Amino acid sequence: MASDTLQSTSHTGWRAWLLTDTPASRMQARLGQLYLGWRTFRSNPLALIGFLIIVALVLMAIFAPLLAVHDPYAQNLDLRLRAPGEDGYWLGSDDLGRDIWSRIVHGAPITLQIVAIVAVTAPTIGLLVGTAAGYLGGWIDVVLMRITDIFLAFPRLVLALAFVAVLGAGIENAILAITLTAWPPYARIARAETLTIRRADFIAAIRLQGAGPIRIITGHIWPLCLSSIIIRVTLDMAGVILTAAGLGFLGLGAQPPLPEWGAMISAGRDFFLDSWWVATIPGLAIFIVSLGFNLLGDGLRDVLDPKRKSA
Amino acid sequence: MTEELLRVEDLWVRFPTPSGKVVEAVRGVSFSLGRERLGIVGESGSGKSMTGRSILRLVRPPGQVQAKRIMFHDQDLLTLSERKMRQVRGNRISMVMQDPKFSLNPVMTVGRQIAEAYRLHTGASRREAKRATLEMLEAVQIRDPERVRDLYPHEVSGGMGQRIMIAMMLAPDPEILIADEPTSALDVTVQTSVLRIIDRLVKERGMGLIFISHDLNLVATFCDRILIMYAGRVVETCEASRLHEAKHPYTRGLLNALPRLDEPKAALEAMTRDPAWTEAPSVDGYL
Amino acid sequence: MATSEALLVEGLTVAFDGSVAVDAATFAVEEGASFGLVGESGSGKSTILRAIAGLVPDWSGRIEVMGHPLGRRRGAEFFRTVQMVFQDPYGSLHPRHTVDRTLSEPLLLHRFDRVEQRIEEALEQVGLGPSFRFRYPHQLSGGQRQRVAIARALMLEPRILLLDEPTSALDVSVQAEVLNLLDRLRVDRGLTYLLVSHNLAVVAHMCERIAVMQGGRIVETLRADAMRNLTPTNPYTRDLLVASQGYSAGEEE
Numbered sequence: 055m056a057s058d059t060l061q062s063t064s065h066t067g068w069r070a071w072l073l074t075d076t077p078a079s080r081m082q083a084r085l086g087q088l089y090l091g092w093r094t095f096r097s098n099p100l101a102l103i104g105f106l107i108i109v110a111l112v113l114m115a116i117f118a119p120l121l122a123v124h125d126p127y128a129q130n131l132d133l134r135l136r137a138p139g140e141d142g143y144w145l146g147s148d149d150l151g152r153d154i155w156s157r158i159v160h161g162a163p164i165t166l167q168i169v170a171i172v173a174v175t176a177p178t179i180g181l182l183v184g185t186a187a188g189y190l191g192g193w194i195d196v197v198l199m200r201i202t203d204i205f206l207a208f209p210r211l212v213l214a215l216a217f218v219a220v221l222g223a224g225i226e227n228a229i230l231a232i233t234l235t236a237w238p239p240y241a242r243i244a245r246a247e248t249l250t251i252r253r254a255d256f257i258a259a260i261r262l263q264g265a266g267p268i269r270i271i272t273g274h275i276w277p278l279c280l281s282s283i284i285i286r287v288t289l290d291m292a293g294v295i296l297t298a299a300g301l302g303f304l305g306l307g308a309q310p311p312l313p314e315w316g317a318m319i320s321a322g323r324d325f326f327l328d329s330w331w332v333a334t335i336p337g338l339a340i341f342i343v344s345l346g347f348n349l350l351g352d353g354l355r356d357v358l359d360p361k362r363k364s365a
Numbered sequence: 366m367t368e369e370l371l372r373v374e375d376l377w378v379r380f381p382t383p384s385g386k387v388v389e390a391v392r393g394v395s396f397s398l399g400r401e402r403l404g405i406v407g408e409s410g411s412g413k414s415m416t417g418r419s420i421l422r423l424v425r426p427p428g429q430v431q432a433k434r435i436m437f438h439d440q441d442l443l444t445l446s447e448r449k450m451r452q453v454r455g456n457r458i459s460m461v462m463q464d465p466k467f468s469l470n471p472v473m474t475v476g477r478q479i480a481e482a483y484r485l486h487t488g489a490s491r492r493e494a495k496r497a498t499l500e501m502l503e504a505v506q507i508r509d510p511e512r513v514r515d516l517y518p519h520e521v522s523g524g525m526g527q528r529i530m531i532a533m534m535l536a537p538d539p540e541i542l543i544a545d546e547p548t549s550a551l552d553v554t555v556q557t558s559v560l561r562i563i564d565r566l567v568k569e570r571g572m573g574l575i576f577i578s579h580d581l582n583l584v585a586t587f588c589d590r591i592l593i594m595y596a597g598r599v600v601e602t603c604e605a606s607r608l609h610e611a612k613h614p615y616t617r618g619l620l621n622a623l624p625r626l627d628e629p630k631a632a633l634e635a636m637t638r639d640p641a642w643t644e645a646p647s648v649d650g651y652l
Numbered sequence: 653m654a655t656s657e658a659l660l661v662e663g664l665t666v667a668f669d670g671s672v673a674v675d676a677a678t679f680a681v682e683e684g685a686s687f688g689l690v691g692e693s694g695s696g697k698s699t700i701l702r703a704i705a706g707l708v709p710d711w712s713g714r715i716e717v718m719g720h721p722l723g724r725r726r727g728a729e730f731f732r733t734v735q736m737v738f739q740d741p742y743g744s745l746h747p748r749h750t751v752d753r754t755l756s757e758p759l760l761l762h763r764f765d766r767v768e769q770r771i772e773e774a775l776e777q778v779g780l781g782p783s784f785r786f787r788y789p790h791q792l793s794g795g796q797r798q799r800v801a802i803a804r805a806l807m808l809e810p811r812i813l814l815l816d817e818p819t820s821a822l823d824v825s826v827q828a829e830v831l832n833l834l835d836r837l838r839v840d841r842g843l844t845y846l847l848v849s850h851n852l853a854v855v856a857h858m859c860e861r862i863a864v865m866q867g868g869r870i871v872e873t874l875r876a877d878a879m880r881n882l883t884p885t886n887p888y889t890r891d892l893l894v895a896s897q898g899y900s901a902g903e904e905e
Binding site for chain 1: 654705706707726728734735736738740741744745748759762787793803
């Protein structure tokens with residue numbers, strides 16, 4: 055624009071170093087970009103709340119043994135179904151007299167484990183399949199995308215159920231099943247992005263310099279697909295937690311006595327009318343964490359969206 | 366020629382940016398327009414488009430427009446209510462943008478869009494509007510108006526799209542036409558025919574034309590009077606035919622930077638920008 | 653004769669889904685010369701460049717670079733001989749790569765030595781200096797981006813540069829700087845240019861010989877001075893010339 059010199063706010067110290075238009079090293083350029091992204095993210099209070107929820111979940115998972123006041127597996131049949139606050143049970147006790155707070159706390163690492171594994175594997179498979187299909191085209195595209203279509207044709211929970219039924223019940227198989235059902239949407243996104251990127255002049259330029267397809271896909275197309283994939287991942291995590299909980303609820307995911315939140319709801323179902331807390335409290339935990347991921351995803355969209363104009 | 370249709374006094378357009386800076390796109394521009402072809406030339410970022418838009422109050426928030434006054438006859442456009450402004454916009458002052466593809470509705474036929482614009486401004490009947498549409502398409506020299514009327518915007522070429530836009534903008538018989546780079550997206554041979562249409566309509570109807578362009582040659586040959594803008598200010602104003610006698614170093618620099626068919630040069634002159642150009646007050650462009 | 657020709661195109665025809673974009677184009681560019689292709693949008697001028705560069709899969713005819721006929725696939729030798737500068741400096745640089753990465757990649761691909769030095773020299777040559785090395789494209793102006801794109805094309809020390817409307821997205825004063833830069837580089841490095849533009853004045857300024865294209869065909873090939881003297885024989889060339897001189901109120905046919 056005409057003149058932006060007149061009233062520029064002056065930055066000092068490390069901030070000036072980060073925001074400079076003339077970075078002196080690769081590192082400084084990268085950190086500057088990260089800092090700008092953080093500033094955009096920070097200006098969105100809801101995203102910040104989401105971020106804090108996820109941080110809280112991670113801390114809870116790390117310090118679970120310290121936060122839990124009881125042994126999550128210790129049964130005490132004399133103190134069954136205590137209401138929250140009674141007899142030293144902050145959030146009440148379940149039908150076997152186990153402390154619900156301690157079980158929630160110990161359930162956090164399980165939830166986090168599911169989320170982490172799915173968040174790493176499913177998008178990677180999707181990215182590989184989608185960019186290869188989009189960039190290479192031809193019969194590779196047709197084959198890969200028809201496989202994707204087949205996976206997409208089934209409702210996610212039903213397909214996960216089918217996989218678990220074949221593989222056998224258990225938390226590992228539940229994670230595997232969720233991964234197998236979660237990658238196709240990423241492949242679709244990655245392919246759509248690749249189709250527009252591959253027409254760009256900068257792809258033509260690198261082809262003209264003799265780069266092969268693998269280098270172009272990994273070095274030039276992936277970085278541009280990554281932002282929409284990351285956004286999608288965070289928005290998807292709520293769904294993943296719910297699917298895991300659903301499998302747990304149906305008895306096909308985590309097996310008793312593992313304190314997985316979905317399985318806990320399932321166990322509380324029978325006492326719901328008299329002892330609402332047994333099912334409600336793990337439900338609330340799932341709700342809060344899902345919400346956290348959704349808010350985080352929304353905030354990341356503002357930061358990473360490639361269509362966003364750079365200030 | 367002496368009658369003033371529009372008078373802009375001390376116009377400023379400012380954009381606050383998220384980081385707290387304020388970008389001043391237009392800085393204290395003053396000019397007036399009679400029944401003439403007024404050219405505004407400048408490079409990208411000179412504020413020429415913003416000047417055009419702010420007359421019609423089309424600068425989007427967070428942009429802020431400020432001026433002593435923008436007089437259209439005896440009305441100050443800055444103080445009009447949004448409803449009154451809508452009557453001025455399109456009805457009495459029209460605007461043609463650079464790319465017709467972005468200004469036409471892609472899911473409506475060309476004919477319907479023109480007819481609707483016409484009905485909105487005149488309150489004519491459907492049948493009347495249909496007849497007027499054909500007349501307007503003929504006025505912008507479209508050879509087969511009956512066929513073109515039923516086409517969708519993606520089915521017409523760039524040159525034809527721009528003619529259609531012009532037809533639409535001229536439907537309500539405005540007094541002023543603001544054309545923002547109307548031919549930059551067109552091929553040179555098409556450009557000439559579109560300009561001839563604008564020229565003829567402006568002359569026949571005694572309209573005032575503000576022609577915004579980056580193309581010095583074009584403005585010099587097409588317009589009557591020129592404002593040269595740099596960094597949000599008018600640095601020089603002159604008769605179009607005397608552009609080549611321009612004195613300001615920026616204008617001279619632009620002229621010398623241009624490769625010319627008639628005068629071969631070993632190297633083009635690279636401009637050295639004097640910071641003083643940015644600071645000097647805006648030259649007024651009154652009649 | 654054949655040895656002095658850097659680029660030879662004979663009967664080049666390119667068709668996209670049934671429509672012919674380039675119809676039997678034939679021309680030759682001597683080594684060290686600058687050849688221009690002018691025409692309006694859709695005339696096929698950019699398609700010729702892309703066919704030479706190997707970015708268009710289906711073409712027929714004969715293309716020779718430095719005396720070697722080209723096949724379907726281009727090898728490393730071709731990439732070190734021919735490079736291209738694209739029209740839109742906003743679309744031709746990877747938005748997430750720094751200038752440094754953009755310039756170093758071709759060097760790594762072709763295993764050049766002295767990578768650090770070469771990058772700094774290249775930036776110096778296009779008039780940018782070392783402070784631009786770690787910037788992202790969005791931290792550069794249009795003219796600076798085009799300079800980076802030119803530097804990238806020069807990294808592999810090619811003999812022939814294909815220039816696709818290299819200045820049409822730039823302001824007049826920036827265009828002058830970029831054209832001067834291209835002129836200087838051609839002299840310094842003995843480069844051969846094939847320049848595509850819709851702007852007659854730019855082509856006449858840069859090139860000794862010019863081919864005028866219309867609807868996929870080369871309608872006339874002439875010397876730049878013939879263009880300047882307004883003595884083209886083809887009526888379309890004459891129309892183009894008149895139109896490019898600015899607006900004339902003369903009666904339309």
